[in-house]
Amino acid sequence: MKCSICKSEIDVQANGFTEGHDAMPLSKGRCCTKCNDTEVIPLRMAFVHMGRPIPSTALKDVLKEQRKAKALAKVSLKAITKEVNERKKK
Numbered sequence: 001m002k003c004s005i006c007k008s009e010i011d012v013q014a015n016g017f018t019e020g021h022d023a024m025p026l027s028k029g030r031c032c033t034k035c036n037d038t039e040v041i042p043l044r045m046a047f048v049h050m051g052r053p054i055p056s057t058a059l060k061d062v063l064k065e066q067r068k069a070k071a072l073a074k075v076s077l078k079a080i081t082k083e084v085n086e087r088k089k090k
């Protein structure tokens with residue numbers, strides 16, 4: 001099974017468990033011990049420290065959506081700039 005964060009093979013834990021760890025709220029699915037210790041746990045701790053509930057949507061998905069929205073905004077901005085420039089020429 002692959003880690004949903006770093007995409008490398010999930011390690012076998014000391015107790016023989018091969019399914020890794022719950023990668024939420026960073027990513028849907030499972031993750032390796034390294035990502036769990038260095039990414040997922042600190043993220044959960046950060047939410048606890050901020051007194052915020054752990055998000056139920058994976059942050060990776062939120063970022064993906066934001067990137068999509070940003071890309072879309074960029075394209076629209078380019079189109080608007082182009083239109084303005086073309087109008088200036090006339």
Ligand SMILES: [Zn+2]
Nearest residue numbers: 003006032035
């Ligand atoms: Zn990993």
